[in-house]
Amino acid sequence: EDQVTQSPEALRLQEGESSSLNCSYTVSGLRGLFWYRQDPGKGPEFLFTLYSAGEEKEKERLKATLTKKESFLHITAPKPEDSATYLCAVQAQGGFKTIFGAGTRLFVKA
Amino acid sequence: DTGVSQNPRHKITKRGQNVTFRCDPISEHNRLYWYRQTLGQGPEFLTYFQNEAQLEKSRLLSDRFSAERPKGSFSTLEIQRTEQGDSAMYLCASSFRLTPYEQYFGPGTRLTVT
Numbered sequence: 001e002d003q004v005t006q007s008p009e010a011l012r013l014q015e016g017e018s019s020s021l022n023c024s025y026t027v028s029g030l031r032g033l034f035w036y037r038q039d040p041g042k043g044p045e046f047l048f049t050l051y052s053a054g055e056e057k058e059k060e061r062l063k064a065t066l067t068k069k070e071s072f073l074h075i076t077a078p079k080p081e082d083s084a085t086y087l088c089a090v091q092a093q094g095g096f097k098t099i100f101g102a103g104t105r106l107f108v109k110a
Numbered sequence: 111d112t113g114v115s116q117n118p119r120h121k122i123t124k125r126g127q128n129v130t131f132r133c134d135p136i137s138e139h140n141r142l143y144w145y146r147q148t149l150g151q152g153p154e155f156l157t158y159f160q161n162e163a164q165l166e167k168s169r170l171l172s173d174r175f176s177a178e179r180p181k182g183s184f185s186t187l188e189i190q191r192t193e194q195g196d197s198a199m200y201l202c203a204s205s206f207r208l209t210p211y212e213q214y215f216g217p218g219t220r221l222t223v224t
Contacts, residue, residue, distance in 0.1 A: 036215075043203070043217055044203075046212050049211045096143075097166055101152050
Protein backbone atom coordinates (compact mmCIF):
# COMPACT_ATOMS: atom_id res chain seq x y z
CA GLU A 1 0.00 0.00 0.00
CA ASP A 2 1.28 3.45 -0.92
CA GLN A 3 2.28 5.39 2.18
CA VAL A 4 3.97 8.63 3.29
CA THR A 5 5.52 9.15 6.74
CA GLN A 6 6.90 12.48 7.89
CA SER A 7 9.23 13.19 10.79
CA PRO A 8 9.49 14.83 13.18
CA GLU A 9 5.86 15.62 13.96
CA ALA A 10 6.93 19.01 15.31
CA LEU A 11 10.17 20.97 15.19
CA ARG A 12 11.08 24.05 17.17
CA LEU A 13 13.98 26.17 15.91
CA GLN A 14 15.59 29.42 16.81
CA GLU A 15 15.77 31.99 14.04
CA GLY A 16 18.84 31.22 11.93
CA GLU A 17 19.09 27.59 13.12
CA SER A 18 19.14 25.40 9.99
CA SER A 19 17.52 21.95 10.00
CA SER A 20 15.88 19.29 7.83
CA LEU A 21 12.45 17.68 7.62
CA ASN A 22 12.15 14.06 6.53
CA CYS A 23 9.59 12.36 4.29
CA SER A 24 9.75 8.58 3.85
CA TYR A 25 7.57 7.08 1.16
CA THR A 26 6.48 3.73 -0.21
CA VAL A 27 4.86 3.84 -3.62
CA SER A 28 4.48 1.42 -6.49
CA GLY A 29 6.17 3.47 -9.20
CA LEU A 30 6.71 7.12 -8.31
CA ARG A 31 5.21 9.67 -10.64
CA GLY A 32 6.15 12.60 -8.44
CA LEU A 33 6.84 13.73 -4.87
CA PHE A 34 5.48 17.08 -3.76
CA TRP A 35 6.10 19.50 -0.91
CA TYR A 36 3.45 21.91 0.30
CA ARG A 37 3.29 24.54 3.04
CA GLN A 38 0.09 25.00 5.05
CA ASP A 39 -0.67 27.92 7.33
CA PRO A 40 -3.39 27.55 10.01
CA GLY A 41 -6.90 27.79 8.58
CA LYS A 42 -5.70 27.86 4.97
CA GLY A 43 -5.32 25.41 2.13
CA PRO A 44 -1.87 23.99 1.31
CA GLU A 45 0.44 26.07 -0.87
CA PHE A 46 2.51 24.29 -3.52
CA LEU A 47 6.31 24.45 -3.07
CA PHE A 48 8.09 21.78 -5.16
CA THR A 49 7.70 18.73 -7.39
CA LEU A 50 10.51 16.14 -7.55
CA TYR A 51 10.39 13.36 -10.13
CA SER A 52 13.49 11.18 -9.78
CA ALA A 53 16.19 10.22 -7.30
CA GLY A 54 19.00 12.75 -7.16
CA GLU A 55 16.82 15.67 -8.13
CA GLU A 56 17.01 18.89 -6.10
CA LYS A 57 14.86 22.03 -6.11
CA GLU A 58 15.42 25.33 -4.27
CA LYS A 59 13.25 28.28 -3.36
CA GLU A 60 14.53 31.02 -1.09
CA ARG A 61 15.56 29.34 2.20
CA LEU A 62 14.10 25.95 1.22
CA LYS A 63 15.79 23.11 -0.64
CA ALA A 64 14.13 19.78 -1.41
CA THR A 65 16.03 16.62 -2.27
CA LEU A 66 14.90 13.13 -3.31
CA THR A 67 16.26 9.60 -2.97
CA LYS A 68 14.57 6.32 -3.86
CA LYS A 69 13.01 6.05 -0.41
CA GLU A 70 13.10 9.52 1.15
CA SER A 71 12.86 13.21 0.54
CA PHE A 72 14.32 15.96 2.69
CA LEU A 73 13.26 19.56 3.01
CA HIS A 74 16.24 21.57 4.17
CA ILE A 75 15.56 24.94 5.76
CA THR A 76 18.55 27.28 5.86
CA ALA A 77 18.63 30.15 8.38
CA PRO A 78 14.87 30.06 8.99
CA LYS A 79 12.86 33.12 9.93
CA PRO A 80 9.70 33.31 12.07
CA GLU A 81 7.61 33.67 8.90
CA ASP A 82 8.71 30.15 7.90
CA SER A 83 6.59 28.80 10.76
CA ALA A 84 3.93 26.55 9.21
CA THR A 85 3.06 22.90 8.63
CA TYR A 86 5.06 21.34 5.81
CA LEU A 87 3.33 18.52 3.96
CA CYS A 88 4.88 15.87 1.76
CA ALA A 89 2.81 13.99 -0.82
CA VAL A 90 3.31 11.39 -3.55
CA GLN A 91 1.46 10.32 -6.64
CA ALA A 92 1.98 6.89 -8.16
CA GLN A 93 2.19 6.13 -11.85
CA GLY A 94 -1.02 4.92 -13.40
CA GLY A 95 -3.32 6.88 -11.12
CA PHE A 96 -4.30 10.33 -9.96
CA LYS A 97 -4.60 9.79 -6.21
CA THR A 98 -2.28 12.06 -4.23
CA ILE A 99 -1.26 10.65 -0.84
CA PHE A 100 -0.24 13.13 1.84
CA GLY A 101 1.75 12.63 5.01
CA ALA A 102 0.55 14.04 8.31
CA GLY A 103 2.99 16.93 8.07
CA THR A 104 5.73 18.49 10.21
CA ARG A 105 4.73 21.53 12.24
CA LEU A 106 7.62 23.97 12.22
CA PHE A 107 7.92 26.72 14.82
CA VAL A 108 10.66 29.32 14.36
CA LYS A 109 11.28 31.63 17.31
CA ALA A 110 12.82 35.07 16.89
CA ASP B 111 -8.87 37.22 -7.43
CA THR B 112 -7.92 34.33 -9.72
CA GLY B 113 -7.42 31.69 -7.03
CA VAL B 114 -9.55 28.64 -6.22
CA SER B 115 -12.71 29.60 -4.35
CA GLN B 116 -14.92 27.43 -2.17
CA ASN B 117 -18.37 28.06 -0.76
CA PRO B 118 -19.56 28.08 1.89
CA ARG B 119 -16.51 28.58 4.08
CA HIS B 120 -18.27 27.14 7.10
CA LYS B 121 -21.26 24.81 7.40
CA ILE B 122 -22.94 23.57 10.55
CA THR B 123 -25.53 20.86 10.07
CA LYS B 124 -27.43 18.33 12.09
CA ARG B 125 -26.73 14.63 11.79
CA GLY B 126 -28.78 13.08 9.01
CA GLN B 127 -29.02 16.21 6.88
CA ASN B 128 -27.59 16.53 3.36
CA VAL B 129 -24.97 19.17 2.54
CA THR B 130 -23.48 20.42 -0.71
CA PHE B 131 -20.22 22.29 -1.20
CA ARG B 132 -19.08 24.19 -4.27
CA CYS B 133 -15.60 24.66 -5.74
CA ASP B 134 -14.69 27.13 -8.47
CA PRO B 135 -11.22 26.29 -9.84
CA ILE B 136 -8.80 28.64 -11.52
CA SER B 137 -10.36 29.31 -14.91
CA GLU B 138 -7.84 27.60 -17.21
CA HIS B 139 -7.32 24.59 -14.94
CA ASN B 140 -8.81 21.37 -16.32
CA ARG B 141 -7.93 19.11 -13.36
CA LEU B 142 -9.80 19.21 -10.08
CA TYR B 143 -9.35 17.31 -6.81
CA TRP B 144 -11.40 17.02 -3.63
CA TYR B 145 -9.79 16.21 -0.29
CA ARG B 146 -10.87 15.89 3.34
CA GLN B 147 -8.60 17.03 6.17
CA THR B 148 -9.00 16.49 9.90
CA LEU B 149 -7.02 18.18 12.65
CA GLY B 150 -3.39 17.13 12.75
CA GLN B 151 -3.59 15.09 9.54
CA GLY B 152 -2.68 15.71 5.95
CA PRO B 153 -5.35 16.00 3.26
CA GLU B 154 -7.03 12.70 2.36
CA PHE B 155 -7.83 12.18 -1.33
CA LEU B 156 -11.52 11.84 -2.17
CA THR B 157 -11.88 12.19 -5.92
CA TYR B 158 -10.34 13.52 -9.13
CA PHE B 159 -11.81 15.11 -12.27
CA GLN B 160 -10.19 15.77 -15.59
CA ASN B 161 -12.47 18.20 -17.37
CA GLU B 162 -15.96 16.83 -16.66
CA ALA B 163 -14.89 13.20 -16.28
CA GLN B 164 -14.52 11.72 -12.79
CA LEU B 165 -11.47 9.51 -13.33
CA GLU B 166 -10.69 8.35 -9.81
CA LYS B 167 -12.59 7.99 -6.56
CA SER B 168 -11.21 6.88 -3.21
CA ARG B 169 -12.29 3.46 -1.99
CA LEU B 170 -12.66 5.10 1.39
CA LEU B 171 -15.51 7.19 0.06
CA SER B 172 -18.85 5.77 1.04
CA ASP B 173 -21.95 5.86 -1.16
CA ARG B 174 -23.10 8.88 0.83
CA PHE B 175 -20.54 11.03 -0.97
CA SER B 176 -20.96 12.15 -4.56
CA ALA B 177 -19.19 14.73 -6.68
CA GLU B 178 -19.94 16.31 -10.03
CA ARG B 179 -18.23 18.66 -12.41
CA PRO B 180 -20.72 19.60 -15.10
CA LYS B 181 -19.21 21.15 -18.21
CA GLY B 182 -15.74 20.86 -16.70
CA SER B 183 -16.01 24.10 -14.78
CA PHE B 184 -17.13 24.32 -11.14
CA SER B 185 -17.56 21.21 -9.03
CA THR B 186 -19.92 20.21 -6.24
CA LEU B 187 -19.42 17.69 -3.44
CA GLU B 188 -22.56 16.36 -1.77
CA ILE B 189 -22.70 14.41 1.46
CA GLN B 190 -25.98 12.66 2.18
CA ARG B 191 -27.21 11.65 5.64
CA THR B 192 -24.29 13.34 7.39
CA GLU B 193 -22.65 11.66 10.37
CA GLN B 194 -20.54 13.20 13.14
CA GLY B 195 -17.48 11.53 11.64
CA ASP B 196 -17.94 13.66 8.53
CA SER B 197 -16.88 16.75 10.47
CA ALA B 198 -13.71 17.97 8.76
CA MET B 199 -12.25 20.55 6.40
CA TYR B 200 -13.14 19.80 2.78
CA LEU B 201 -10.52 21.10 0.37
CA CYS B 202 -10.66 21.56 -3.37
CA ALA B 203 -7.58 21.89 -5.58
CA SER B 204 -7.06 22.48 -9.28
CA SER B 205 -4.15 22.19 -11.67
CA PHE B 206 -3.29 23.19 -15.22
CA ARG B 207 -2.79 20.56 -17.94
CA LEU B 208 0.79 21.71 -18.64
CA THR B 209 1.77 21.57 -14.94
CA PRO B 210 -0.58 18.83 -13.74
CA TYR B 211 1.17 18.11 -10.46
CA GLU B 212 1.15 21.68 -9.15
CA GLN B 213 -2.11 21.69 -7.28
CA TYR B 214 -3.55 25.02 -6.15
CA PHE B 215 -5.79 24.69 -3.14
CA GLY B 216 -8.81 26.68 -2.11
CA PRO B 217 -9.39 27.88 1.46
CA GLY B 218 -11.64 24.93 2.25
CA THR B 219 -15.13 24.44 3.67
CA ARG B 220 -15.23 23.54 7.36
CA LEU B 221 -18.11 21.16 8.10
CA THR B 222 -19.38 20.61 11.63
CA VAL B 223 -22.00 17.91 12.14
CA THR B 224 -23.87 18.18 15.46
